Amino acid sequence: MCGISGIIGTKANLTNITKMTDALYHRGNDNISHFISDGLALGHNRLSIIDLDASANQPYQKTGQPYTLVYNGEIYNYIELREELSELGHQFETSSDTEVLYEAFLEWGGDCLERLNGMFAFAIWNDETKNLFAARDRFGVKPFYYYQDKENFIFASEIKAIRKHVNVEVNKKVLANYMMFGSYGLPEETFYETIHQLPASHLLKFNQDAIKVMSWYNFVERVQKKRKELEGVKEHRVKHDYKQLLEESIALRFRADVPVGFTISGGVDSSLLLALVNQREDAKNIKGFTFYTDDERYDELPWVEKMVETTSTELHKVIFNASEANEAHDKLSKIQDEPYGGIPTLAYAKLFEEIAEQGIKVVLDGQGMDEAWAGYDYYQSDSSQTIQGQSNNSPFKASVLSEDLKAYAKKPEYPKPFGDELLDKQYRDLFYTKIPRALRFNDRISMASTTELREPFLDYRLVEYAFSLPKAMKIREGQGKYVLRQILSDYRKDVALAPKRPLQTPQREWLGEELSFMVEEAIENIEKSSFVDYFKIDEIRKEWQFYKQGSQESSFHLWQWISISELIDHEE
Template identity: 55%
Template sequence: MCGIAGIIGDITNNDLIHSMAAAQSHRGPDYTGFWKNENISLAHNRLSIIDLEAHSNQPLVSNCGNYILVFNGEIYNYIELKKELNYNFKTNSDTEVLLAAYIEWGKKCLHKLNGMFSFAIWDVKKETLFAARDRFGVKPFFYTKIDNKLIFSSEIKAIHAYGINKTPNKKVWANYFAFGSYGMPNETFWKDISQLSGGHYLEYSNKNLKVEKWYFFEKEIKKYQKKYTYEEVKTKYTNLLKQSIRLRFRADVAVGFNLSGGLDSSALLTFVNQQENSENIKAFTFYTNDKRYDELPWVEEMISITNNPLVKVLLKSDEVENLSKKVAYHQDEPFGGIPTLAYAKIFEQARKENILVLLDGQGMDEQWAGYDYYLKNENTNIIQGVNKSPFKKEVLSKEFLAFAEKPKYPKPFEDDLLNKQYRDLFYTKIPRALRFNDRVSMASSTELREPFLDYNLVEFAFAQPLDYKIKNGIQKKVLRDIVSEFLSDSITYAPKRPLQTPQREWLGNDLKDFVSNKLDEIENSSFSNWFDMNKLKKEWQNYLEVDNDSSFHIWQWLSLAFILKESSN
């Protein structure tokens, strides 16, 4: 896990690439390298996970000297791919395997890669750049094309460090407040800065930019749409999951585990502990000392079965203000509230204990239809755990609300449930969670791996019939039946608990003054014209006195205060 950056065009100021690398140095504290000529500057911040030796530092130059690679992520099947390649390898890294794969197979190499990645390869002779992002967009890639130059990086702040103005993209912000959208896969909250969508590649040559889709999920799942018996599905999925975990244990540093009290992470830990090299893997969990929300009873029940060492990380309300500032700096865009702060503390603690790789259970709900709204026919709100719409469009000014356009997502399938799952995988739930998770993990210079997002697993589960996913009102039926022989019924059949922190209560009580001060900052800023401030203050008072069913809108306003403090209108 690392950071990459580049400037393609007439390079007259070499300090700019150094400023970009410095802005995201937390992504790779072990080594920072550069490669430059008159047309391009590349930078790489390295977090050493596989082949810790200096010869695997980047930018990596091919044996022929014609190809220069900067790479962020992991190619989990690099050992298998290495056997297929005719290349004189000088390292034991997955980085060199990726470079050799591109040299031998060109862009077709993408379909052979099992991993999380964003990378860029410069062809010295052709003076062309090829960049790509993994299937689900686990690893980030941001870019802007300005003044006949292409600038790219792993974090938005690095592009701002280049000198691109920090100007809000009003459409994305308006959609966030009005509809809870975090932008389409190619958008950011900042004007003139785009992101390469998951499953897409980019080519840049002669000042011309082309972006193409390379991963066609809708086609890939067809190979699994033959009718399997229920028992065949259980067996095949179990084998695919074990393979995914086995690949994600490939590391030359210690591996740990993020554990909640839910089915997904408990199931994952069950199979993690069946790996040969998983002895005494540490599990990390957070809690807030509020029994209404904490999942510690289920976590401790799970640990009593697996006997893993458990590290419990406490988040207190008086930490929220300072932690919010830190996390907001690393996020660059709005993030998911106090649970994200708690999650950030887990990575801080893991780093202190020299655990540089953590596994977690992201991605199971989307492939096996685990969210409550999958049971409903209407295209309902996708915010879990609230009874009515958490969005407060009425507090927005008419002028600002005019920028909002309700997002429309593709519906490639005839079945409504599949379209909801597809939306969540590629447009809403997963892109949002992956962005939050990448930035909180990298803020502490740690790597996060998500075994459930192995594309083989996702494709296979997605393709299965509805009654394998939801039966008699029980969701994720296959997974529950797989783990039932290992786990107690209280874990196997536990309902989904969407709220894991007392965010609603803290914002209205312990943190009331903090919130009020932030709302005052908005009122006294150049962004006050985005709102009808009287209505906003009235809604805040209503939250304090009557209605705190949802705190999402309160956190939206805080996000504005956190993120836009030093921005231009």
């Protein structure tokens, strides 16, 4: 739910914070409120999910307390926390998770974070000490960006809100690494030089112009402990325990005072989600949504329909055509603020538009299973790849870059805390590559349609459990997610044993044919802009000719050019 924003400093006034909440209108417009104090302005865009009453609006305060809270997300275990806090003497005026978070902070301070099971980014201001405390959830489902200069500290759920008050330049290192290695930046980086993001599982303290950022969740330590507990564990026990945890996670994420739906692909992850959702008593009232492009080489619709045959799900099929891509990209690039994942992301965005039209505000999806259960093909090789289904030829075209831009490039090096090749790759994907970028793409997609996306497979208990299992429980007989497939086999064996399909749309074909004009326009835009010094235009045109003549193993470099042309528009 929601969007948050704040200014501490000379720019803190109603006019400036209103510009920020206006920029975040799509994240929530059930209520838009502000709090102004001396040198402080806080804003909140509300998408009402739990406790729809106005008493739960934010910025949230309580009489006699110096704290003011702005919060984006959901604390799924808020009912249990409320009971615990009530026993400790806390009194509640609403039935919202917002008040539970507020009271939890009063009781435990920053230590409350370890008790939260949810997705969240929040900031709480102490008007007595003039301190700001902010935090982001374990895997970074909800965003938090910030900027600081000598006079102001500014934060928001999206970059565009900060840019209402800040002139920025492109981060050349992030741009170079994106072009050469496909990196979208390290956890604290953005594509803009002076705008930073609070990494997942980190907290931030701001006091008298000083910022302190630190980790609050020790994933490695928890996994090391869990690995010892799971040594020698039997397969039947894993199936039982993981399924039980997953059922609990799904139940928690159905806590809402508004309609809930879910997205479906033909993969193991969402198929298992579908199967378990249909065990619920209210299953017949829950709608499922999937997209397709009417291209049998890529569509997962046949697999989705196989799964739905065995359930009571009302399936909504949304077609995405090449003719829609250009207009959709123009809209979504402004929402994303930074380069994003191509035609599949556009198709997914259209799915959320349909979901919103159906009156559904909360959506579940299957994100996070591949990283926890070693589902990608490169987990079974000694490759350092981060792209599923990638050939031996690099999808990145360093030859099109100027030597000046190449000089900024530095191949990202990721921590290897486990000393185990598989676990270190999974750790990289969870905290540095796959999950951070997918969560950013998907948060913006869902919020663009003013809907809330929830990921039951990213419940930290599930991730820690699956991650800690012996390799044979994850990978066996050349397939990842082994035990997970065994669980799904109890429902649909043919779907459970199907190989993972890396491509979901005919992006390669469309960019070479129906959407070739988008590539041409991108090249022209780069050539006419200040970014031209970063590229060798003749080399770009040469690669483009190769592509049109049939060299189409990957279209990632074409999408990079399209993305960069939008970044130019945003910068200028």
